[in-house]
Amino acid sequence: MKTQIKKILILGSSLLMLSLLTGCDFTDYKTRIQRENDINNPTGNKSVCLAVGDLTEDMYPYTIKYMPGYHKDLHYRDPIYVNHKLNKRLALYAKEGLFTEELVGHDGDKPLYRYDLTEEGRKYVDWWGGTNFCFGRVVVEKVTGVDDQLQGQRVIIFTYHLENVPNWIKNKDIYSLYKGYGGLKEGVTGQIIEGGAHYYSISYDGTLRLKIGLSGAYVL
Known part of the structure; x- marks a missing residue:
């Protein structure tokens, strides 16, 4: 239980740090998105965490x-x-x-x-909610779209690839189990992944604050 509480506190602190550090309005979205991913994944080895089970x-x-x-x-x-x-x-x-x-x-x-x-x-291994195996770093390739259709929100769409990919996840029998992560097959086999997205709220003064990023996903 103490471990779970500690995890929650760490995650909350990370999200607060992201909000503070990424509140400024960058015009270079590619640089901004890369920075946000690296803040949320400072070791470069926890872009994706795959659940084994509730152990x-x-x-x-x-x-x-x-x-x-x-x-x-x-x-x-x-x-x-x-x-x-x-x-x-x-x-x-x-x-x-x-x-x-x-x-x-x-x-x-x-x-x-x-x-x-x-x-x-x-x-x-990562013990968030059970046994998970984590790996990878998001490397942004290019921004492909900006969506302002929802009032007060902006979505930046981009392509990316994964680095720091260990050999064990390249086993098709393993990556095929995790259909909840779109592009996992492409990512672990060295291909470009389409449809990466970061979601932002737009403040009254026009600055953006990150709501949902790509790195740090737990896939069941």
């Missing part, structure tokens, strides 16, 4: 369990669906060296595996 640090080593009744059309919050997804992700990340995998028994004819983080896994 906190004190739950490792973790032994999987099986829940009968799984089928692909279950609601994504159904406990059976969530458990199946967790088992699959643990196995895939173990193949990439982020977890150890140890056979510890069987549930009927199904193998039971125990997982723990490796040193390699600890390089990328």
Whole structure:
């Protein structure tokens, strides 16, 4: 619980810093957006965080369990669906060296595996809401549009690529799991990503304040 509170405080401080530092009105949107991403991701290794599951640090080593009744059309919050997804992700990340995998028994004819983080896994782990693996830095390519259709708001659209991309996320079986992040496949395979966006509120004096940026996304 203390860890979660600490995370919330850190995130809140980061957002406040972004608001203060990016309140000035830059005409060079590309420079501004790059700066905002780098402020929110100072290490250059946390542009994207991919959820493994709701496993906190004190739950490792973790032994999987099986829940009968799984089928692909279950609601994504159904406990059976969530458990199946967790088992699959643990196995895939173990193949990439982020977890150890140890056979510890069987549930009927199904193998039971125990997982723990490796040193390699600890390089990328983030404990926000469970186990996540983070990587990458946004590098802005060019601004492609400015949208002022909503009163008091401005959206800047841009293309970008990702750097600091580790080999484990280049596994198609892994990046294909995260359909909630548009452009993940392109980003991890070295392509340009279309449709990046930063959302701003427009102050009474015309200055912009960042509301939603690109870096720091947690993808379920």
